[in-house]
Amino acid sequence: MIIDALDTMHIMGLTSEYEHARLWIADSLSFDRSGLLNAFEVTIRVLGGLLSAYYLSLDPLFLDKAIDLADRIMPIFETPSGIPVSFIDLKERVGRIDKDNNGWSSLSEVATLQLELKYLSHLTDDYTYWRAAEKVRLYIRFTKAVWLSLLHRYSKSSKTPPMGTPLCLSSSSTLCLSLLPRVRIFQSKNSYQTGTWPVHPFQYSIRLSR
Secondary structure: OOHHHHHHHHHOOOHHHHHHHHHHHHHOOOOOOOOEEEHHHHHHHHHHHHHHHHHHHOOHHHHHHHHHHHHHHHHHHOOOOOOOOOEEEOOOOEEEOOHHHOOEEEHHHHHOOHHHHHHHHHHHOOOHHHHHHHHHHHHHHHOHHHHHOOOOOEEEOOOOOOOOOOOOOOHHHHHHHHHHHHHHHHHHHOEOOOOEOOOOHHHHHHHHHO
């Protein structure tokens, strides 16, 4: 994916490839497209790729595209619990449940949208993104039923998961667990309330993965 590789091209000094990718983004990339897309994948790969590219280059093109994309993604959070639904139509700006899983949202997907949205709030001073992500984090932290069901792959956007839900140690669960420490470290070092954001959030992911 072009956007997902922007930061790699920049870091590796692949100038020709990077400029070619930037030109494509400037001239051809549009998020005004119909169809259901997985919101998690769009966030971590496209939004995350744009934000990483902006961090490295300070090119306003990438930030403008990131804001446009994030605004189109935000309807996934418009649920009674604040737990996002799984799919988004970027053109219509409408979130949709995962019918194959009876409306349940993957725990890893709902819990790992933190860094991209919170960093975007830092860049824009628009804390709509922060509040949406933080509501999910607090819901997972303080809802007892969610914690007792943590190893289950899914969380319900419409209500608290039922007690006694079957448990399984899945890739979704471990991805969620690996992300939470990164968010904890990031938020302990950076606070939108005090305006202190000394380190880019993705640096914590790199450090913790070493």
